[in-house]
Amino acid sequence: xxxxxxxxxxxxxxxxxxxxxxxxxxxxxxxxxxxxxxxxxxxxxxxxxxxxxxxxxxxxxxxxxxxxxxxxxxxxxxxxxxxxxxxxxxxxxxxxxxxxxxxxxxxxxxxxxxxxxxxxxxxxxxxxxxxxxxxxxxxxxxxxxxxxxxxxxxxxxxxxxxxxxxxxxxxxxxx
Numbered sequence: 001x002x003x004x005x006x007x008x009x010x011x012x013x014x015x016x017x018x019x020x021x022x023x024x025x026x027x028x029x030x031x032x033x034x035x036x037x038x039x040x041x042x043x044x045x046x047x048x049x050x051x052x053x054x055x056x057x058x059x060x061x062x063x064x065x066x067x068x069x070x071x072x073x074x075x076x077x078x079x080x081x082x083x084x085x086x087x088x089x090x091x092x093x094x095x096x097x098x099x100x101x102x103x104x105x106x107x108x109x110x111x112x113x114x115x116x117x118x119x120x121x122x123x124x125x126x127x128x129x130x131x132x133x134x135x136x137x138x139x140x141x142x143x144x145x146x147x148x149x150x151x152x153x154x155x156x157x158x159x160x161x162x163x164x165x166x167x168x169x170x171x172x173x174x175x
Contacts, residue, residue, distance in 0.1 A: 003024045003025065003026035004024065004025045004026070005022055005023075005024055006022075006023040006024065006025055006030070007022065007023045008020050008021070008022040008023075009021055011034070016038070016074060017036050017037055017038045017039075017115075018036075018037045019034060019035070019036055019037070020034070020035050020037055021033070021034050021035075022035065033112075034112065035112060035113070035114060036112060036113045036114065036115070037114050038074070038113060038114055038115035039074055039075045039076075039077070039115075040074070040075045040081065040115055040116045040117070040118070041072055041073060041074045041075060041084070041115060041116075041117050041118070042072060042073060042075060042081045042082070042084040042085035042088060042117070042118050042119075042120065043070050043071075043072040043085075043117050043118065043119040043120070043161045043162075043165050044070060044071045044072065044085045044088060044089045044093075044097070044100075044119075044120050044122050044165075045070055045103070045119070045120070045121045045122060045165045045166065045168075045169040046071065046089055046093050046095060046097070046122045046125055047121055047122065047123050047125075047145065047169060047173065048125055048142070049125075051144055051145055051146075051173075052142045052143060052144050052145065053070075053142070053143065053144075053145050053148055053166070053169065054071065054093045054095070054140050054141070054142055055068050055069060055070060055071075055140075055141045055142075055143065055148065055162070056068075056069055056070070056071050056092050056093070056138045056139065056140055056141070057069075057138070057139040057141055058136065058137060058138045058139070059137065063158075067158065067159050068141060068151075068157060068159070068162070069159045069161070069162045070119075070159075070161060070162045070165045070166070071088050071089055071092035071093055072088060072117070072161060073087070073088035073091070073092070081105075081118035081120075082100055082120070085097070085100055085118070085120045085122065086100065087130070089122050089125075090128055090129060090130035091129075091130045091131065091133070092136070092138055092140070093140055094127060094128070094129035094130075094140070095122075095125040095126060095127060095128060095129075096125065096126050096127075096128035097120075097122035097123065097124065097125060098123065098124025098125070098126065099122070099123045099124045100120045100121070100122055101120060101121040101122075101123070101172070102118070102119075102120060103119040103120060103121055103165065103168045103169065103172070104118075104119050104164070104168060105117060105118040105119065106119075106164070108160075108161075117161055119161065119164065119165045119168065121168075121169050121172055145166070145169060145170055145173055146170065148166045148170075149166050149167055149170040151166075152166045152167055153167075
């Protein structure tokens with residue numbers, strides 16, 4: 001029998017997410033869970049014809065340093081994961097994807113965060129920049145996919161979505 005949600009209240013409303021607290025009954029036991037409610041996000045592996053991919057370097061305050069990551073962003077209201085991926089790759093890398101191939105989707109940290117990330121391989125890329133967010137200061141880094149995969153395997157890429165996306169893209173690209 002699934003747990004019964006007895007009540008849910010919103011503790012905090014932010015621009016990007018909300019924080020809620022739910023009272024739950026399961027097997028006769030009542031407990032609380034605080035959840036960060038996030039709309040989900042899209043992650044893009046921009047794969048160029050020359051075998052390189054684009055990563056972005058940006059300062060990440062929780063990590064306290066810049067991280068090398070795949071381009072990604074939160075899904076806007078009314079937007080699909082595919083639409084978000086198309087928008088984000090233009091904003092962060094300055095290219096339009098002629099093709100988006102679904103690679104996987106996963107929950108980031110399902111113990112307290114509802115965010116589900118959807119990962120796409122973007123190909124048939126053409127120059128088509130779009131304005132990004134005012135608070136994003138991004139440097140685009142191009143490198144061979146094989147080199148990025150080696151960085152992922154060696155632990156020198158420390159962002160989980162990037163490690164997973166790069167390794168899945170490497171599997172697709174070598175088929």
